[in-house]
Amino acid sequence: MKPYLRDHAPTSFDEIPDSTSYEAGYLVTKNAGWRSVRPVIDPDKCVGCLNCYLYCPDGVIFRQGDKVSVDYDFCKGCGICQKICRLGAITMEEEK
Amino acid sequence: MAKEFLSGDEAFAYGVRLARPQVVSAYPITPQTIVVEKLSEFVEDGSLKSEFIHVESEHSALSCAMGASSVGARAFTATSSQGLLYMAECLPYAAGGRFPIVMMNANRSTALPWNIYGDQRDSLSQLDSGWIQAYAQTAQEALDLALMSFYIAEDKDVSTPFMANLDGFVLTHTYEVVDVPTAEQADAFLPKFETENKMSLDKPKNLAFSAGPDTNTFFKFKEHCGILNAKEVIPKAEKRFSEIFGRKYTGLTESYKTDEADYIIITLGSIAGLVREVVDKLRDRGEKVGLLRIRYMRPFPNEEISATVKKAKAAAVLEKDISFGNEGAVYTNVNSALKKADLTLPTSNYIAGLGGRNISAEEIEGIFAELKEGKTTVKFIGIGGEQSGDQR
Amino acid sequence: MAISAKTINETEFFYGHKACAGCGGSLAVKIALKVLGEKSIAVVPAGCMSAVGFNYPQLCFGCNAIISTFAGTASMLTGVEAGLRAQGITDFHAVGFAGDGGTADIGIQALSGAIDRNDDILYICYDNEAYMNTGIQKSSLTPFGAKTTTTPAGKNIRGNIRPKKNMFEIVAAHGISYAATASVGYLPDFMKKVEKAKNIRGTKYIHILAPCPTGWGAAANETVELAKEVVDCGLWYLSEYENGEFTINNRPKEFTSVEHYLKRQSRFKHLTDEDIEIITNARDKKWEYIDKHFAK
Numbered sequence: 001m002k003p004y005l006r007d008h009a010p011t012s013f014d015e016i017p018d019s020t021s022y023e024a025g026y027l028v029t030k031n032a033g034w035r036s037v038r039p040v041i042d043p044d045k046c047v048g049c050l051n052c053y054l055y056c057p058d059g060v061i062f063r064q065g066d067k068v069s070v071d072y073d074f075c076k077g078c079g080i081c082q083k084i085c086r087l088g089a090i091t092m093e094e095e096k
Numbered sequence: 097m098a099k100e101f102l103s104g105d106e107a108f109a110y111g112v113r114l115a116r117p118q119v120v121s122a123y124p125i126t127p128q129t130i131v132v133e134k135l136s137e138f139v140e141d142g143s144l145k146s147e148f149i150h151v152e153s154e155h156s157a158l159s160c161a162m163g164a165s166s167v168g169a170r171a172f173t174a175t176s177s178q179g180l181l182y183m184a185e186c187l188p189y190a191a192g193g194r195f196p197i198v199m200m201n202a203n204r205s206t207a208l209p210w211n212i213y214g215d216q217r218d219s220l221s222q223l224d225s226g227w228i229q230a231y232a233q234t235a236q237e238a239l240d241l242a243l244m245s246f247y248i249a250e251d252k253d254v255s256t257p258f259m260a261n262l263d264g265f266v267l268t269h270t271y272e273v274v275d276v277p278t279a280e281q282a283d284a285f286l287p288k289f290e291t292e293n294k295m296s297l298d299k300p301k302n303l304a305f306s307a308g309p310d311t312n313t314f315f316k317f318k319e320h321c322g323i324l325n326a327k328e329v330i331p332k333a334e335k336r337f338s339e340i341f342g343r344k345y346t347g348l349t350e351s352y353k354t355d356e357a358d359y360i361i362i363t364l365g366s367i368a369g370l371v372r373e374v375v376d377k378l379r380d381r382g383e384k385v386g387l388l389r390i391r392y393m394r395p396f397p398n399e400e401i402s403a404t405v406k407k408a409k410a411a412a413v414l415e416k417d418i419s420f421g422n423e424g425a426v427y428t429n430v431n432s433a434l435k436k437a438d439l440t441l442p443t444s445n446y447i448a449g450l451g452g453r454n455i456s457a458e459e460i461e462g463i464f465a466e467l468k469e470g471k472t473t474v475k476f477i478g479i480g481g482e483q484s485g486d487q488r
Numbered sequence: 489m490a491i492s493a494k495t496i497n498e499t500e501f502f503y504g505h506k507a508c509a510g511c512g513g514s515l516a517v518k519i520a521l522k523v524l525g526e527k528s529i530a531v532v533p534a535g536c537m538s539a540v541g542f543n544y545p546q547l548c549f550g551c552n553a554i555i556s557t558f559a560g561t562a563s564m565l566t567g568v569e570a571g572l573r574a575q576g577i578t579d580f581h582a583v584g585f586a587g588d589g590g591t592a593d594i595g596i597q598a599l600s601g602a603i604d605r606n607d608d609i610l611y612i613c614y615d616n617e618a619y620m621n622t623g624i625q626k627s628s629l630t631p632f633g634a635k636t637t638t639t640p641a642g643k644n645i646r647g648n649i650r651p652k653k654n655m656f657e658i659v660a661a662h663g664i665s666y667a668a669t670a671s672v673g674y675l676p677d678f679m680k681k682v683e684k685a686k687n688i689r690g691t692k693y694i695h696i697l698a699p700c701p702t703g704w705g706a707a708a709n710e711t712v713e714l715a716k717e718v719v720d721c722g723l724w725y726l727s728e729y730e731n732g733e734f735t736i737n738n739r740p741k742e743f744t745s746v747e748h749y750l751k752r753q754s755r756f757k758h759l760t761d762e763d764i765e766i767i768t769n770a771r772d773k774k775w776e777y778i779d780k781h782f783a784k
Contacts, residue, residue: 001300001526001550003503009545013314016544018322019194019255019293020307020315024300025550027504034509050493054675055712057507057515059500078509079709118574119567147570151563152601159560159598163531163567166554169574171567185557295529295552295568297580302547303554311544 003027005073031058035077037092043067045089052081052090097281097341102274104267107235108174108200108260109134110274111242113144114282117172117198119164121149121157125179126212127264128202132174154179158186158197165195166303168294170246173197176264177204177218184222190257191226192319193304194293196249197257199227200242203365203416204264205451213452214264215416216365220393220425226319228258228326229393231364233350235272238262240343243282247333250289253325263366263416265452277341285340327395348397350389353379354404357386359467362401362430363414364390367448367455371414374460385464396429402437410442410467414460416449423447423474442470448477491679497522505548506540510708512672512698512715513537513614517585519675520612520694523682524581526551529572531565531584533595534558536621537614559594561586562602565609573608581610581686588615588629591695592655603662603691610685610692613655616700624703628653631723632770633763634755636703641758651770656695660729665690667729671697673715677726677737697724705754714753720744722771727782736782746771 003025010016039052039061048066060071061081082090102110109131112120120139122132138144147164151157154175161171175183180201190197201219205211219229228249232238241260249258262268277285295301307315327348334345352372354360361371368389378385388404388411390397405411411434413427422428427445434443446463448455459477466473489495501521507514513536521528530553532538538555541548556564561584569582586595591613599611618636619625625638631652635641639648659667666688670678678696685692699714701707706714718724722743728735746768750756759767 002500003548003550005504011311011545013317016307016311016314016318018318020192020305020544021194021293021301021303022305022544022547024302024547024552025501025503026302026545026547028545029504031504031506054493054496054519055515055672057509057511057518057711058505059503059518062500063498074504076509076708078711079707080510080712083709084712119570121563121567121570147574149566149570150605151566152597152604155557155559156563156566156598156601159557159563160567160570162560163554163556163564163569164571164574165567166564167529167568167571167575167577169567169571171571186560189557295554297527297552297577300526300550300552302542302549302552305542305544305547305555306539307544 001025005030030073031076032073035075036095037077037079038072038075038095039070039077039079039081039090040093041068041070042089045087047087051084055080055084097278098276099273100276101271102235103130103269103271104232104235104238104262105130105202105269106134107239107274108242108262110276111239112172113138114243114277114279115246115286116170117146118169119147119149119161119171120173121151121160121171122173123151123154123157123175123179125176127204127268128174128176128200130268131200154183155186158183158190161197162186162190162193162195165197166295168289168291168296170289171197174200176202177206180218180222181206187222187225187227194255194319194322195257196255198245198249199257199259201259201261202264202268203261211451214266215450215452216261217417219259219261220417223393223425226256226323227394228256228323229261230258230391231261231393232267233366233368233389235267236274238267239274239276240337240345243286244333244337247286248326248329251329254322254329255291255293256323256326261365267366281340285336324395330392347400348392348395349400349404350391351404352387352389354386354388356384358384358409359464360386360388360405360408360411361414361460361463362388362390362411364393364426367414370455370457371460374457378461378464383464390426393426396433398433398436401430401433402439405434405441406437406439408441410470412444412446412463412467414446414448414463418447427474442472444472445474446477447475453478491523491683492676496679497525499526499550501526501528501550502541503548503550504546507536508702508708510701510711512700512711513587513616514540515672516612516614516696516698519679520583520682521551523679524583524686527580528552529568529580529582531556531561531568531582533561533586533590535587535590537585539621558590560598561590561595562598562609562611565611566602566605566607569607569609582608583610583612585612585614587620588613588617589619589627592628592653600662603659603664603693606665606690608689610694613695614698615695616698616703618703620700620703629655632767633759635758636755646758646763659693660734663732664693664729667693669695669725669727671715671719671724671726672699673712673719674726681728706752717744717749721746721749722775723749725778734782736778736784739784
């Protein structure tokens with residue numbers, strides 16, 4: 001199962017588990033705020049080689065149809081995808 | 097039920113076999129070795145269906161047991177002395193993770209100087225690690241404790257690891273006739289281990305995580321409540337045990353002739369047997385003396401101790417331990433119990449049996465004699481000569 | 489069908505973690521879990537991956553996962569594997585992810601024990617060549633010359649004076665069922681190796697070089713390039729050990745420049761020409777050995 005964002009952080013005394021054991025893949029915060037630049041994919045240049053999907057350390061590039069898309073909630077803007085793309089289909093754009 | 101002539105170690109191993117742990121991981125150390133040797137034999141002869149893991153250290157022994165417990169398997173390990181200290185990192189880890197592992201510890205002196213004989217500095221140095229700590233007096237009690245320990249540790253409200261302590265050599269290697277229950281009886285007593293605190297393939301979990309300053313206290317408080325809940329579960333386990341096996345135990349402490357006693361020795365482990373003999377002898381002479389044996393150091397029997405000694409004129413704590421720079425750890429704990437109950441009787445601390453030094457009946461009589469003098473002391477027994485061993 | 493970007497499990501099992509941008513270690517974990525799938529049980533010792541992935545209530549493993557003690561990755565894996573097997577459960581993959589310090593220093597004893605017992609576990613060492621979680625201190629896998637916070641490069645000593653411990657061959661010397669080296673610069677090779685390990689019973693060990701841009705002094709987007717270049721210049725190699733034999737998976741016809749690889753990282757900025765010569769000579773000697781003893 002892919003970890004996903006929940007709408008509630010169980011941190012009160014009554015909500016925390018009795019032991020250090022909790023549902024796997026429970027996310028309560030995003031990583032978007034880390035980013036100063038964001039990868040933007042040019043669908044016309046992308047051929048769906050999936051190298052960016054494979055090499056993204058955060059796993060935020062996912063397959064969509066025969067191309068790829070980015071989960072900007074969790075992308076940290078490291079730029080590995082832009083470097084790995086041999087076709088220049090990814091550009092890093094400043095976050096505003 | 098069959099009668100067998102068993103040492104304390106062997107009796108404990110027989111008890112563990114009856115509890116059917118699914119994983120046994122252990123590393124040899126004197127005087128614990130007989131336990132793991134016996135369990136290996138049981139695995140070899142097919143009488144124990146268990147994964148026996150030959151780990152390469154005590155740290156790995158407990159780490160492996162935690163891994164097994166983290167997927168819901170019943171796990172057992174055993175150690176002693178240096179081994180207990182070597183695995184020390186894993187002790188609070190197992191307790192904080194609420195893994196109800198059972199471990200037998202053969203109480204032995206800790207280096208330096210090197211010494212393989214029995215004292216209780218090893219386990220008492222780990223009082224704060226979050227484990228239930230029990231101290232057996234006889235091989236029979238050791239066997240029964242082995243079986244009960246899983247019941248207590250695995251209780252949902254407790255979910256805390258259990259350290260069963262046997263005095264090195266004087267208990268681990270001393271033979272007595274022991275009633276060995278049948279597997280059917282044991283199965284009737286001990287339910288299967290079931291827990292939600294585990295990784296399972298149909299319900300994935302993330303375990304043993306970090307908890308920051310905002311939630312850390314919550315987790316620690318729950319851990320504290322878990323071990324305190326053992327105070328309720330221990331009598332429950334003993335009642336069930338006596339119904340099935342006919343042997344009765346008395347909870348966190350055991351009193352002997354303490355009613356109307358003016359002078360009481362509080363102690364733990366196998367030495368209680370000798371104190372009992374001395375009490376009988378002095379009682380025959382008309383002296384009002386008694387014995388209070390602490391069976392569990394954690395959870396600590398505050399109420400039981402204060403209730404037992406409240407009418408006494410003085411009490412002594414006899415222990416095979418010294419918390420260097422202060423006094424015996426048991427003494428500190430006992431005094432705290434008395435203070436909380438507003439009891440002001442004089443108490444003394446006798447440090448004895450270090451590195452396996454023999455404690456004589458005369459020395460125990462001497463403790464009672466000194467109690468009558470009404471002075472309080474922290475004293476190493478048997479220093480002799482010009483050094484009285486008296487610290488103050 | 490061989491495993492590839494097109495065929496690999498699309499589910500992400502390590503997600504939302506707080507690793508530094510461009511973290512090589514998290515890339516290794518991500519890929520390995522995609523190959524092993526949802527029946528993975530990950531054991532991760534105290535270190536970067538546990539620090540960034542397990543902060544209650546932010547729990548970043550989509551499969552079963554547990555933090556072990558620093559020294560206890562392999563022994564906890566052993567317990568997990570034995571505990572499940574004892575309950576009759578066998579369709580799972582017990583996998584450990586420990587860093588270089590957790591593997592080659594504090595965890596080597598437990599790892600050696602597990603290999604000796606041939607426990608059915610996969611141990612993956614993500615090697616970023618120093619104790620990164622605590623702030624870039626030297627480990628026994630820190631290479632010669634590297635500046636760390638405990639091997640500063642000054643007037644008297646120019647960084648780490650000892651070569652990198654040969655963990656791969658130490659593991660192989662146990663006669664392990666399967667061992668391999670890999671690099672996050674060559675993920676298809678790594679995926680193939682994890683896939684192979686997945687289907688082998690007994691102890692498996694994969695040592696994957698995983699650059700840490702923070703600790704190595706490089707830009708976040710250089711991680712994969714660095715991990716390729718270290719292989720291309722011959723300072724790291726892709727190989728396997730099975731059935732008592734070593735195999736080299738890549739034999740560059742010509743090595744790229746060692747100096748170029750080193751000088752793009754601030755941890756090697758201080759190295760002199762002589763230092764680089766020492767490193768280059770050591771590389772040549774190593775390849776002489778590989779060419780002689782490893783099958784192609």
